[in-house]
Amino acid sequence: MRSKTRQFTQAASAELQNERSRRFLSNFPHLFLVRREAALATFSDPQEAQDYAASIRREAVARLPLLLEEFERNASARGARVLWARDAEEACNLVVKMARERGIVYTAKGKSMLTEEIGLNEALEEEGVEVFETDLGEFIAQQLKRPPFHIVGPAINVPLEEIRDIFLAKAGLLEPTLDPVKLGYAARLFLRDKFHHLRLGITGVNMAIAETGGIVNVENEGNIRLAKGVAPTQISLMSIDKVVPTFSDALFLLRMLCRNCTGQKISSYVTFDHGPRRPGDVDGPDELIIIIVDNGRSDFYPDAKLRDALRCIRCGACLNICPIYGKIGGYPYGFAYSGPIGQILNPLLLGFEQTRDLYHACTLCGACRSVCPAGIDHPGLLVYYRCLEVERKNTGTMKVSGRGLLFALLAFGLSKRGRLDLGVKLLRSWVGDKIRDGKPGGLGRFLGGWLRKRDLPPLARKTFAERWKDISNR
Amino acid sequence: MNRVSLFIPCTVDLLLPEVGVASYQILKGLGLAVDYHREQTCCGQIFFNAGYWGRAARLAKHFLKVFGEDEFIVSPSGSCVSMVRHHYPRLLEGEAAWLRLAQEVSLRIFELSQFLVDVLKITDLGASYAGKVAYHESCHILRALAVSEQPKRLIRSTAGAELVPLAGATDCCGFGGEFALDFPDISEAMIQTKADKFIASQADLLVLSEPGCLLNIGGYLKRNHPGRKAIHLACLLARPGEG
Numbered sequence: 094m095r096s097k098t099r100q101f102t103q104a105a106s107a108e109l110q111n112e113r114s115r116r117f118l119s120n121f122p123h124l125f126l127v128r129r130e131a132a133l134a135t136f137s138d139p140q141e142a143q144d145y146a147a148s149i150r151r152e153a154v155a156r157l158p159l160l161l162e163e164f165e166r167n168a169s170a171r172g173a174r175v176l177w178a179r180d181a182e183e184a185c186n187l188v189v190k191m192a193r194e195r196g197i198v199y200t201a202k203g204k205s206m207l208t209e210e211i212g213l214n215e216a217l218e219e220e221g222v223e224v225f226e227t228d229l230g231e232f233i234a235q236q237l238k239r240p241p242f243h244i245v246g247p248a249i250n251v252p253l254e255e256i257r258d259i260f261l262a263k264a265g266l267l268e269p270t271l272d273p274v275k276l277g278y279a280a281r282l283f284l285r286d287k288f289h290h291l292r293l294g295i296t297g298v299n300m301a302i303a304e305t306g307g308i309v310n311v312e313n314e315g316n317i318r319l320a321k322g323v324a325p326t327q328i329s330l331m332s333i334d335k336v337v338p339t340f341s342d343a344l345f346l347l348r349m350l351c352r353n354c355t356g357q358k359i360s361s362y363v364t365f366d367h368g369p370r371r372p373g374d375v376d377g378p379d380e381l382i383i384i385i386v387d388n389g390r391s392d393f394y395p396d397a398k399l400r401d402a403l404r405c406i407r408c409g410a411c412l413n414i415c416p417i418y419g420k421i422g423g424y425p426y427g428f429a430y431s432g433p434i435g436q437i438l439n440p441l442l443l444g445f446e447q448t449r450d451l452y453h454a455c456t457l458c459g460a461c462r463s464v465c466p467a468g469i470d471h472p473g474l475l476v477y478y479r480c481l482e483v484e485r486k487n488t489g490t491m492k493v494s495g496r497g498l499l500f501a502l503l504a505f506g507l508s509k510r511g512r513l514d515l516g517v518k519l520l521r522s523w524v525g526d527k528i529r530d531g532k533p534g535g536l537g538r539f540l541g542g543w544l545r546k547r548d549l550p551p552l553a554r555k556t557f558a559e560r561w562k563d564i565s566n567r
Numbered sequence: 568m569n570r571v572s573l574f575i576p577c578t579v580d581l582l583l584p585e586v587g588v589a590s591y592q593i594l595k596g597l598g599l600a601v602d603y604h605r606e607q608t609c610c611g612q613i614f615f616n617a618g619y620w621g622r623a624a625r626l627a628k629h630f631l632k633v634f635g636e637d638e639f640i641v642s643p644s645g646s647c648v649s650m651v652r653h654h655y656p657r658l659l660e661g662e663a664a665w666l667r668l669a670q671e672v673s674l675r676i677f678e679l680s681q682f683l684v685d686v687l688k689i690t691d692l693g694a695s696y697a698g699k700v701a702y703h704e705s706c707h708i709l710r711a712l713a714v715s716e717q718p719k720r721l722i723r724s725t726a727g728a729e730l731v732p733l734a735g736a737t738d739c740c741g742f743g744g745e746f747a748l749d750f751p752d753i754s755e756a757m758i759q760t761k762a763d764k765f766i767a768s769q770a771d772l773l774v775l776s777e778p779g780c781l782l783n784i785g786g787y788l789k790r791n792h793p794g795r796k797a798i799h800l801a802c803l804l805a806r807p808g809e810g
Binding site: 102105106109115119416417420421450453454455456457458459460462463476478479480481482483496500501503504507508509510513517540541542543545546547548549550551552553555556557558560561564565 | 575577579580581582583584587588591601603605606607608609613614615616617618619620622625626629706707710711737738739741742743744745746747748749750751752753754755756757758759760782783785786787789790791
């Protein structure tokens with residue numbers, strides 16, 4: 094997927110002007126959270142459940158290399174073909190090659206963030222393989238050629254009118270309607286047809302179980318089940334972080350994933366696949382190919398702090414609670430992952446240089462961390478990224494910034510009380526009454542963003558330190 | 568206990584000294600001996616958040632030198648307390664002696680409302696305010712320090728004050744330090760929502776316990792809703808003339 098992370102600020106400002114987005118965002122994330130809370134309340138101790146899930150993810154990430162090997166062994170023993178892809182290109186090439194070898198002209202896909210990340214659809218289409226996204230939301234986003242708005246609900250913000258128009262044009266809708274059920278039915282008829290003669294189904298993976306070699310998919314529409322069940326060839330792509338140690342770990346995470354994601358106790362369909370169709374099975378593919386994709390993850394794995402990013406189970410709870418996502422929606426993040434998890438993952442996958450806005454556009458409010466079932470400390474990681482950025486600048490690989498000088502000056506002024514007092518005196522004579530009436534004056538360069546819609550109290554006529562003598566002698 | 572040491576964050580020292588004075592008056596009014604170390608400057612939070620961890624660590628050491636001996640350190644800022652309590656030990660983890668001191672101090676530093684309610688077990692300070700009050704749950708106070716009931720109890724105990732519900736009380740106000748300067752469009756949208764919900768709450772006063780939020784919310788109200796006011800909890804509770 095081509096990243097547009099550099100346009101974050103611009104795209105965010107555009108979304109802030111978008112009345113529809115704002116109206117939608119003022120309701121929907123909140124509804125998700127209410128449902129989530131109700132679903133979690135079915136645990137006798139929701140916090141304990143969250144901590145337990147986090148400990149499973151911590152262990153899985155800590156033992157990642159071993160677990161992946163164990164998974165490969167067990168999946169292979171069940172008859173799956175396990176392939177490894179170093180990066181996006183390698184992963185796409187593998188799929189394209191297998192499609193070509195099998196004479197595939199079209200494929201039906203289940204929703205998969207990883208395939209967004211590696212740009213699989215584009216790669217297949219370049220080779221002349223038509224790709225049908227079969228998740229309703231993903232299908233709509235694909236038809237509209239729009240990136241996912243939300244990692245769970247990719248087209249959740251698209252108005253019915255737009256869906257009607259695109260379905261009339263491209264998805265066999267016969268009569269205009271705004272009835273969501275009729276629209277859904279039209280998409281169903283259109284997509285069902287693709288499954289009839291399907292020869293290659295492509296899916297993502299929610300969890301890969303090291304202990305059994307099985308893969309788990311979680312969905313509400315049944316389309317992934319079809320993509321996995323009817324075609325002779327099934328390719329399932331997973332990033333290296335999808336592995337969990339045991340079957341019972343997978344079952345517990347499943348309970349947390351559904352509750353945190355859609356507020357369901359369990360989704361409508363959960364499928365466990367262990368190898369291809371065996372003699373006597375009613376369905377299943379003749380060949381099951383599992384592609385394990387690294388795409389930069391093992392580069393940052395050695396850093397024990399950064400590694401925590403791999404704990405994510407993609408439930409989307411952090412998006413729903415993030416006050417910034419709640420203002421700008423998913424588009425500005427410019428890559429497959431949006432919201433807090435996008436701010437964590439996109440910089441690691443794309444590099445810090447083109448994603449600077451992502452790890453700075455956070456007030457560190459900690460709401461995401463408070464709901465994360467994987468125990469990710471998002472604000473802690475973002476601050477760590479900023480630290481790594483500063484360190485890289487210090488070693489001269491990036492040029493020294495005005496920001497660096499400003500902070501150096503500030504640190505000098507705050508290092509000793511005498512210097513602070515002197516700084517206050519200098520500032521007083523320089524600032525004077527400049528911002529007394531809320532106008533930026535000469536400080537506009539530093540405070541312009543603040544003073545546009547906010548006043549700033551004037552520098553105290555007498556600081557607390559200066560008042561102390563009067564106060565304490567009273 | 569009869570001594571507390573006041574930690575006045577740089578934002579309070581330079582821009583909101585009345586918050587510091589009110590904090591002093593409250594503690595003094597309770598009969599405590601209040602120390603103020605003149606050498607104190609800044610907890611280093613702005614540097615830590617901006618990624619300047621080396622500079623933050625130097626300020627952490629300065630802080631620990633100044634406050635290292637105190638039995639109780641009290642501050643009218645939750646984020647600064649969280650900085651000392653949670654981040655100093657991480658910043659100094661490579662230096663055993665400093666780390667030990669940071670860990671000790673982390674147990675002895677308290678946000679003002681937490682200190683009053685949890686340590687001193689006091690909720691009624693004899694303050695009064697005639698009107699409806701809404702409380703904004705600042706992010707660091709609520710989530711980093713898990714302090715939420717304490718300030719609300721203090722407000723409820725204020726004679727004449729009626730604590731009214733505030734929709735979205737736990738939503739961030741959009742301050743975030745450098746964030747507000749770097750992403751003004753997003754920050755303004757967030758503070759606008761906060762202000763709108765405060766106005767919709769019908770409260771006469773918005774009370775909060777975090778200087779950063781006060782600069783943001785107070786500054787926004789002053790510019791856009793001049794009749795509406797946000798104040799620090801300390802200023803609600805202090806009874807001028809005492810202490």
